Amino acid sequence: MGDPDTGSGANGAKRELVQSIFPQKKTLFHSWFQLLVLFCVLALGLCYTLSSSSLSLWQNFPLQEHYQWFLNQSSRVNAPAYRIHPKHKVILNKTTEPSTVRSTSLQYHQAYPRNYHFLMDNTEVCKDKIPFLVLMVPVAPKNVAARDAIRQTWGKENTVQGELVLTLFMLGVSREDDVEKLKQENLKHHDLIQSDFIDSYLNLTIKTMVIMDWLSTHCPAAAYAMKIDSDMFLNVDNLVIMLKQPGIPKTNYLTGMLMWNRPVVRSKNSKWYVPEEMYPESEYPTYTLGMGYVFSNDLPEKFVEISKSIKPFNIEDAYIGMCMKKLGLAPTAPPKPSQFKAYNSAYNRCEFSQVITYILGSSKQLLDYWTDLKKPGPPCP
Ligand SMILES: *[C@@H]1O[C@H](CO)[C@@H](O)[C@H](O)[C@H]1NC(C)=O
Ligand SMILES: *[C@@H]1O[C@H](CO)[C@@H](O)[C@H](O)[C@H]1NC(C)=O
Ligand SMILES: *[C@@H]1O[C@H](CO)[C@@H](O)[C@H](O)[C@H]1NC(C)=O
DSSP states (O other), rough: OOOOSSSSSSHHHHHHHHHHHHHHOOOOGHHHHHHHHHHHHHHHHHHHHHHIIIIIIHHHHOOOHHHHHHHHHHHHSOOGOOOOOOOIIIITTTOHHHHHHHHHHHHHTTTTTGSSOOEOGGGGGGGGSSEEEEEEEEEEEHHHHHHHHHHHTTOOOOOOEEEEEEEEEEEEOOOOOOHHHHHHHHHHHHOEEEEEEEOOOOHHHHHHHHHHHHHHHOTTSSSSEEEETEEEEEEEHHHHHHHHHOOOSSSSSSESSSEEOOOOOOOOTTTTOOTTOOOSSSBBEEOOOEEEEEETHHHHHHOOOOOOSSSOOOOOOHHHHHHHHHOOOOOOOSSSGGGGEEEEOOOOOOHHHSSSSSESOOOOHHHHHHHHHHSSOSSSS
């Protein structure tokens, strides 16, 4: 899926231009004549640049300020694909206001997680022991109930099938945060990661990318990680058993409930609405449903890097699908796809003992189901 403002950029365009000026007749030219033509083209190009600069740039806004701003952007993010040359945005479209240019390209940097800063990062949790699996749970700062339910259920399990499993919660910031309370909660459990972006539904892509940033900088030696929502049931045993199966890739591996050919929602009332300016294609690349997807822990670093050159949009799971696509990779179906389940209608002990994920309705459900599942006796008749 192409992003209009990323991709091959100026060099590609230049190559096309050169090819259209010199069609397949190269052999007819003598080398001195080629040189002469090349010189003329260069001189013409220089004239064009100078004249359009003086005509358009200086009329619209001070060149120096714009240029400085452009340099600022370039130095902030080392992503060649991001650099929107003033010519493309300003000279080619004389009606574009400088402020539009500014906000458009700032939005571009929005999902690159290293633009944000950790307020709590629990640097030590991954230092002494290397986990086999890290469970990363995005959750709103105020949702203590969800965190406590997870801490009493699937988040409680530190050693699963002989492997070390770590559960951490990922928070942004919001106005109603009780900073002191959050600090106390973290002192008690050492499991909160917080970054300084605004915690909101539309910012979930940022949250996911900050999770990737934390994994790649604070826990790179872990074998696998999972992004799992706070309203989920997770059978950690089954997940670890799945990951330890021979044949499960150790790198470039992303699995979960696969979504193929999903149409982009264009209805403005939907919570999944994405405007065409953000994402022009009508379908998403193949991705794994955001409720819970599992990946080899080499991928986070690759996602962070590639996110510099992907226009952000607010559908975090499809965004990860886009990262995979740009990396030339694709998600893999799990060995037993039926283990990744979404909506359940009723609790069934036998079934819950065999799945990996299920979406739940409340934290109380999680506590109740878990208690029942862990009681003695075989889960299936
Ligand atoms: C560029 O960055 C410098 C220093 O960070 C700042 O003083 C200046 O105002 C910035 N210029 C623009 C146009 O944003
Ligand atoms: C040019 O500017 C107009 C008006 O602001 C806008 O509608 C249009 O999309 C712009 N075209 C490009 C290529 O940016
Ligand atoms: C997303 O986070 C950024 C950075 O904190 C903030 O500027 C922006 O307003 C947030 N967007 C929404 C929709 O909450």
